[in-house]
Amino acid sequence: MAENYEAEQSNQQTHQMLQEVSDALDNGMFLHARHLLKDMEPEDIAHLLEASPPKSRLVLWQLTNPDEQGKILEELSEDVKDGIMVRMHPSQLAAATEGMDTDDVAYLLRSLPNQVSQNVLAQMDAQDRARVEQALSYPEDSAGGMMNTDVVTIHSDVTIDVVLRYLRMRGGLPKATDALYVVDENSRLVGSLLITTLLTTQPDTEVLVIMDNSDEAIPVEMDDSSIASLFERRNWISAPVVDKQHQLVGRITIDDVVDIIRENAEHSMMSMAGLDDEEDTFAPVFKSARNRSIWLGANVLAALATASVSNLFECTLNQMTAIAVLMTIVPSMGGVAGNQTVALVIRGLAVGHIGDSNTRWLLTKEALVGVLNGIVWACVIGGIVVLWKGNWMLGCIIASAMMANLIIAGILGVTVPIMFKKIKIDPALASGMALTSITDMVGLSVFLGLATLFLV
Amino acid sequence: MAENYEAEQSNQQTHQMLQEVSDALDNGMFLHARHLLKDMEPEDIAHLLEASPPKSRLVLWQLTNPDEQGKILEELSEDVKDGIMVRMHPSQLAAATEGMDTDDVAYLLRSLPNQVSQNVLAQMDAQDRARVEQALSYPEDSAGGMMNTDVVTIHSDVTIDVVLRYLRMRGGLPKATDALYVVDENSRLVGSLLITTLLTTQPDTEVLVIMDNSDEAIPVEMDDSSIASLFERRNWISAPVVDKQHQLVGRITIDDVVDIIRENAEHSMMSMAGLDDEEDTFAPVFKSARNRSIWLGANVLAALATASVSNLFECTLNQMTAIAVLMTIVPSMGGVAGNQTVALVIRGLAVGHIGDSNTRWLLTKEALVGVLNGIVWACVIGGIVVLWKGNWMLGCIIASAMMANLIIAGILGVTVPIMFKKIKIDPALASGMALTSITDMVGLSVFLGLATLFLV
Numbered sequence: 001m002a003e004n005y006e007a008e009q010s011n012q013q014t015h016q017m018l019q020e021v022s023d024a025l026d027n028g029m030f031l032h033a034r035h036l037l038k039d040m041e042p043e044d045i046a047h048l049l050e051a052s053p054p055k056s057r058l059v060l061w062q063l064t065n066p067d068e069q070g071k072i073l074e075e076l077s078e079d080v081k082d083g084i085m086v087r088m089h090p091s092q093l094a095a096a097t098e099g100m101d102t103d104d105v106a107y108l109l110r111s112l113p114n115q116v117s118q119n120v121l122a123q124m125d126a127q128d129r130a131r132v133e134q135a136l137s138y139p140e141d142s143a144g145g146m147m148n149t150d151v152v153t154i155h156s157d158v159t160i161d162v163v164l165r166y167l168r169m170r171g172g173l174p175k176a177t178d179a180l181y182v183v184d185e186n187s188r189l190v191g192s193l194l195i196t197t198l199l200t201t202q203p204d205t206e207v208l209v210i211m212d213n214s215d216e217a218i219p220v221e222m223d224d225s226s227i228a229s230l231f232e233r234r235n236w237i238s239a240p241v242v243d244k245q246h247q248l249v250g251r252i253t254i255d256d257v258v259d260i261i262r263e264n265a266e267h268s269m270m271s272m273a274g275l276d277d278e279e280d281t282f283a284p285v286f287k288s289a290r291n292r293s294i295w296l297g298a299n300v301l302a303a304l305a306t307a308s309v310s311n312l313f314e315c316t317l318n319q320m321t322a323i324a325v326l327m328t329i330v331p332s333m334g335g336v337a338g339n340q341t342v343a344l345v346i347r348g349l350a351v352g353h354i355g356d357s358n359t360r361w362l363l364t365k366e367a368l369v370g371v372l373n374g375i376v377w378a379c380v381i382g383g384i385v386v387l388w389k390g391n392w393m394l395g396c397i398i399a400s401a402m403m404a405n406l407i408i409a410g411i412l413g414v415t416v417p418i419m420f421k422k423i424k425i426d427p428a429l430a431s432g433m434a435l436t437s438i439t440d441m442v443g444l445s446v447f448l449g450l451a452t453l454f455l456v
Numbered sequence: 457m458a459e460n461y462e463a464e465q466s467n468q469q470t471h472q473m474l475q476e477v478s479d480a481l482d483n484g485m486f487l488h489a490r491h492l493l494k495d496m497e498p499e500d501i502a503h504l505l506e507a508s509p510p511k512s513r514l515v516l517w518q519l520t521n522p523d524e525q526g527k528i529l530e531e532l533s534e535d536v537k538d539g540i541m542v543r544m545h546p547s548q549l550a551a552a553t554e555g556m557d558t559d560d561v562a563y564l565l566r567s568l569p570n571q572v573s574q575n576v577l578a579q580m581d582a583q584d585r586a587r588v589e590q591a592l593s594y595p596e597d598s599a600g601g602m603m604n605t606d607v608v609t610i611h612s613d614v615t616i617d618v619v620l621r622y623l624r625m626r627g628g629l630p631k632a633t634d635a636l637y638v639v640d641e642n643s644r645l646v647g648s649l650l651i652t653t654l655l656t657t658q659p660d661t662e663v664l665v666i667m668d669n670s671d672e673a674i675p676v677e678m679d680d681s682s683i684a685s686l687f688e689r690r691n692w693i694s695a696p697v698v699d700k701q702h703q704l705v706g707r708i709t710i711d712d713v714v715d716i717i718r719e720n721a722e723h724s725m726m727s728m729a730g731l732d733d734e735e736d737t738f739a740p741v742f743k744s745a746r747n748r749s750i751w752l753g754a755n756v757l758a759a760l761a762t763a764s765v766s767n768l769f770e771c772t773l774n775q776m777t778a779i780a781v782l783m784t785i786v787p788s789m790g791g792v793a794g795n796q797t798v799a800l801v802i803r804g805l806a807v808g809h810i811g812d813s814n815t816r817w818l819l820t821k822e823a824l825v826g827v828l829n830g831i832v833w834a835c836v837i838g839g840i841v842v843l844w845k846g847n848w849m850l851g852c853i854i855a856s857a858m859m860a861n862l863i864i865a866g867i868l869g870v871t872v873p874i875m876f877k878k879i880k881i882d883p884a885l886a887s888g889m890a891l892t893s894i895t896d897m898v899g900l901s902v903f904l905g906l907a908t909l910f911l912v
Binding site for chain 1: 474475478497499500503506507508509531620623624626627628629631632633634651652654655656657658687688689690691693710711714715717718721722724725726728729730731735737738741742744745748749751752753755756758759760762763766767770773774777778780781782783784785787788789792793795796798799800801802803804808809810811812813814817818821822824825828829832833836837840889896
């Protein structure tokens with residue numbers, strides 16, 4: 001299995017480079033730093049910027065080659081990019097966008113204030129502006145917002161030889177071109193011709209004979225997660241985008257999809273901790289504190305609700321201190337067990353394995369897992385408590401509460417994320433905290449309730 | 457931003473299909489189910505199998521077309537694949553591997569018991585067996601284990617016309633071929649020729665003139681995470697693999713890398729909940745319960761340690777019940793704040809943004825975030841407690857404990873994952889629980905300690 005915590009050769013190189021560049025900056029050797037940056041690829045400079053604290057970032061940016069700035073911006077994560085772009089002049093931004101793909105320019109412009117992006121658009125040449133404005137007219141996370149408009153099209157009634165001569169005359173193909181698209185006289189997509197097929201076919205063959213005429217194309221309004229899952233399943237390198245009339249309007253390439261696949265997977269982890277997945281590791285203190293405090297505020301409410309539950313049992317706690325000492329164990333186990341189920345269900349929802357057809361099966365399974373683990377850990381904890389506190393009844397009570405809480409945790413671990421998804425709240429964001437609050441309160445109520453009934 | 461919880465068109469289709477197929481199975485209409493399966497792509501059948509409970513899986517598998525079984529196996533996740541393969545006969549397995557890529561066959565064989573994989577190898581033809589055995593000689597998660605050996609090579613002293621005629625004679629190119637590799641007489645890699653360049657160049661040009669002679673190639677021992685990060689940064693479709701003598705030994709393509717990128721990102725989320733990232737959502741109850749109980753066992757120890765801390769303050773708890781009621785609040789906030797930092801640091805470590813050069817900066821930042829949020833939530837909680845319990849001293853005590861715990865949570869959130877990484881323990885797996893245990897114990901000790909000093 002892939003272990004992403006292992007020392008990574010390429011990352012180590014970046015860190016050596018980072019160390020070298022930041023040493024140069026610290027010692028005021030700006031010329032040396034600029035020299036170091038000149039030899040680096042734009043994507044490595046982007047990585048360096050992302051791995052730098054905010055102050056060094058701005059100094060580094062000043063030292064980069066203006067001709068490369070567009071390519072560097074493309075590779076930056078949103079938060080870092082925004083921090084840099086707000087300090088650039090519209091004319092600098094317009095210059096940086098030259099030579100960039102339409103979808104990437106649109107992506108950059110979206111993160112700018114409206115006034116600034118209008119200014120940048122005004123400085124672009126007419127043809128580029130028209131293309132970018134078209135891309136901006138689609139939602140950012142749809143095929144229309146992601147696609148590139150530089151597509152090479154051919155007709156089906158020509159021979160391979162003609163195609164080859166056309167391509168040589170055209171000179172240069174867009175990046176990641178693995179197929180030419182075959183269109184009819186109304187620009188409707190009728191098929192595709194893999195470049196590898198083109199290369200291995202006799203020159204006098206007609207396109208019609210060898211083209212792939214399956215009609216799989218991405219509708220312009222499809223959302224980015226669906227596109228990513230299609231690419232992943234079909235092992236595509238690129239795919240055509242069509243409008244409602246099945247007219248070819250653009251092309252999506254794997255490099256843009258890879259970012260979405262990684263972002264979607266990271267989204268689950270970051271959301272479960274209450275963080276935005278675009279959160280910059282090196283964001284300024286005040287901004288970070290503000291981003292996190294919403295989540296802490298939600299937890300204050302949850303913690304107070306739990307405290308109110310204990311408050312209901314004040315008399316019980318007053319009469320037997322051992323209960324207060326032990327009362328955190330059952331909620332803690334319920335939270336851990338429930339969050340295991342939540343993590344499993346959130347991944348299942350994200351990759352599309354969980355739907356109406358198997359929810360009930362999964363619910364039964366997780367409840368039974370709760371029963372099994374409930375039996376095991378109820379015995380363990382019950383036994384330890386009997387030995388520790390010398391009270392059989394207390395042992396039985398904590399064992400029963402543990403059992404009940406682990407079963408409830410299993411059931412809620414399935415139902416809570418699915419319910420959030422149904423009501424269109426991001427399950428990755430909300431499920432963990434909702435579940436922990438419920439298992440805390442239920443665990444505490446059952447334990448303290450049983451203790452009140454049988455011990456006081 | 458990509459929101460992976462949105463209804464996904466393609467996944468909905470799969471679920472309709474799943475419903476249809478499982479209805480057919482329930483009603484004993486096996487012929488109809490087989491008919492439905494015949495029209496589906498192998499990758500969609502794989503998805504269907506992954507989204508099915510174990511029993512339906514075996515029935516479904518019996519109904520698939522034997523000629524397609526190899527392709528379906530390739531697309532399955534490890535756990536699901538293992539469950540199916542152990543029930544197949546070596547000769548069936550050998551038949552299924554025909555036409556599969558070398559790396560995929562090696563990947564399949566690795567998950568079989570040694571005896572069975574020897575049997576399967578014995579049934580393959582000599583050339584295939586030699587290739588697969590070579591792939592098996594490299595570690596699974598290295599370039600050697602991932603690469604394909606079907607590489608198209610050319611020499612630098614021929615013209616484009618010769619290359620084109622050679623390719624036509626060869627007929628058919630391996631999937632995802634975006635470049636031909638140029639080698640010298642000793643099979644050493646000297647450059648690469650993009651297919652798109654090949655197509656747009658005049659036939660009489662020599663390869664030497666237009667080839668890309670940058671020497672970027674993947675060393676055969678490079679680990680899969682580094683490969684994924686290189687592909688992602690360089691936007692590669694495929695890349696050559698070389699041995700220590702810089703001889704070309706194979707080729708890695710983006711479709712295999714996409715799986716690693718997603719697995720690595722999922723790994724962090726699943727590990728933080730104490731789950732294996734290959735964990736099957738629909739695993740049998742007993743197996744799931746066993747997989748999760750290790751983690752629950754670790755948490756039992758943590759919960760008992762926390763209870764022992766409260767036990768030290770039994771006298772204090774005995775004298776003032778309000779303290780027992782409020783004692784869960786400070787640990788809870790510390791756990792949430794600390795886990796936010798942990799999630800951020802784990803992602804930073806995984807994508808290679810965090811290294812020696814910026815650890816101290818990050819530590820200071822997270823400690824300051826702790827201070828800021830500490831001030832805010834200490835005031836809020838302190839105020840609420842004063843209003844609720846009417847005790848100024850108690851309010852001040854909980855506020856001080858909150859402040860201390862949030863700062864400690866920030867500091868530990870950075871140091872704990874980095875320390876685990878240094879001692880080669882997976883930080884995603886161990887950090888969350890280690891941190892929660894420490895913040896629980898510290899938060900409780902500070903709160904109960906201060907209460908003992910000032911209130912009892």
